[in-house]
Amino acid sequence: MKTNLLIIGAGISGVSIAYNLAKKGFKGIHVVDKGYFTNGATGRCGAGVRQQWATETNCLLAKASIEFFEKAKEILNYDGDLEFKQEGYLILATTKEEHDQFTKNVKLQNKLGIPAKQLTKEEALKIVPHLNPDSFLSATFCQTDGHLNPFKMTEAYYLAAKKLGVTFSFFEEVVEIIVNNNKIEKVVTTKKTYETNRVINAAGGYAHEVGKLAGVEIPVYSENHEILVTEPVEKIQGPMVISFSKNIYCQQVPHGGFIMGRSNPDVEHNHDVESTWDFLDKMAKTVVDILPVIGNLRVVRQWGGSYNMSPDRQPILGGTDQLEGFYMACGFSGHGFMLAPIVGILLSEIVMGEETSFEMAELSIDRFKDKTEFVIEKSVV
Template sequence: MIKTADVVIIGGGISGCAIAYNLLKKGVRDIVVIEKAYLASGATGRCGAGIRQQWGTEMNCRISKLSSDFFEHANEELAYEGDIEFKQGGYLIVSSTEKEHEQFKKNVALQNSLGIQSKLLDLDEAKEIVPFLNTEGLISATFHQKDGHLNPFHTTQAFANAAKRLGAHIYTYTEVIDIIVEEGKIRGVKTNKGDISTNVVVNAAGGYSQLIGNMVGLDLPVYSERHQILVTEPVEPVLGPMVMSFSLNLYCQQVPHGSIIMGRGDEGEPRDLRITSGWHFLEEMTKTITKVLPPLKDVRLLRQWAGLYNMTPDRQPIYGPVDEVEGFYLAIGYSGHGFMFGPATGLLMAESILGEETTLPIDMLHLNRFKKGELIFEPSVV
């Protein structure tokens, strides 16, 4: 393990690996990524890996568009020897309340104004896209063809391999146990395998970001919440796009090898670091999805698992430095959509750390927005 680094990044998920790659690409040397298990062992490897540009706040639309444009040529940009498997089958998002339908009109107007070619559809048009959609109880839908799905393990590995080729030091099965702060400035990290001196630490620890904040004396305004997900046996191609509903709290998508992945956000999920699986999820998930997509009742389930959402009060991430500790940066609080933000996270965080003008204006995602009470709420989340 090296003894001194320019930047130490805590967390080997999509965020940590993308930040490392972008810093190295900009010429910074001695970048360390520390991961307590294996790469993508956190939320990244447990997620639905859905990619959408259909958001309800300008910031989330712009971050996801920047990332999605990158994913379209990521295999080449990252010179990846595998395939990140970017399938752009679209997202069909259905509304089932008048309030939601009204929100969809606003969302589509916002998205179109930012160059995202989403459309508001009536139910006949929605059925043309997913013929076996049960439209009973639904009002309308929105659709964007460029949304889709990626392989989260390959995508993380692609960033990690590219970072390693540029000289990154990636230490897996290594845990940060403390952060050294002197006179309000970052001075290093302590790990279970030795210490590293540095003036810059990035907290990209996903569901564990609150614990990392505690190490520098901060009580970050985030909490972790279990979210569950399941996968079916592989079947013939039946479902092109992701089908999603915010009011029914569910999403469902067929991945390239034929399995169907689905998840939902249950009320009353534990707000701690538990990632056990529960029967309640299985029952509610299968009940609601077979109502919306009835033929799925004949498909067998293979496996269910869970991961942590790292939630912020406004459902938007926290990016950038903190005022309280010099050299401490945050890339946390994705509230269930941080995988699709990976490329933008990497670029914007690298720019922020280097004091460059950021490609998107991320001041509004600074930690101090919570103190100032300047919150813009993202309405379109599961």
């Protein structure tokens, strides 16, 4: 089968890229996924969307994406409810160093037009009264941060892309990429062979392996991040509560359950997505320290998913001089859901050879050339 462009991966990144390219009039886009859409991290994520970051690049990318989420239902003409709520992110500072860093972050965010503010403990307690007052010093809050349903958001892009002529194959795994003279010739899957000169690697946790199939070395790896959901209860919490130093994010989603996660600093680099007792134990202790009332709720389900990590915790976007026609959207390091709208726009601009909406140097794979030390985004759990 001949195709103008093959996108590997139908997670939020793959469908956003497909939609944005098709909207620009690019013809002959085919998306292939070894599962169904949302098979990877997208269907396993916390689906929080926030603009409160410590680097200018992440702030700007997230701000542009939130502006899209605000109008996504209309833009994509989606019949369903995306369950988008903008009830804010409350970020707790638990040490003096964190408080001082957050003062700098809020200054940067405000300069970039993000309406975040620094709050005293008392002000934070007015927003989330059931916080343990002894567990933090101060906080920052941005009302326009929020949450939306990852399955529905992906479906909205998927349906809109299909309407624009994008075709999809599911339960079909890419197993070989045939390259000749630095040019892609064919992509072989478990079902077919595609003749194509352009590939976009949106394979999430498997981005490194897909790069290898094409002979492209991408400095990313995967690690398991676990998460759980409690039984639904009457609404008591609007914002996402998050603490980097205490290693927790926790929010009540529209159906009433609390979704929460924490990172395991000793996690191995692999494709494991299993659930562990250790996570359940530590998660319960962490959340009870900050939000004691949640200790009364029963856990309904827990699961794991891959963070695809890059060396500086910022995504890798665009092409590479390692191989003509090979593009990447990976290395999201745990925040790829909230960046997907702008990622789709940027990749479509790059493939079409247009001027990009943002300076790409900080996002290109080339930034890692001959470098071993990086400025790492610290505002992550």
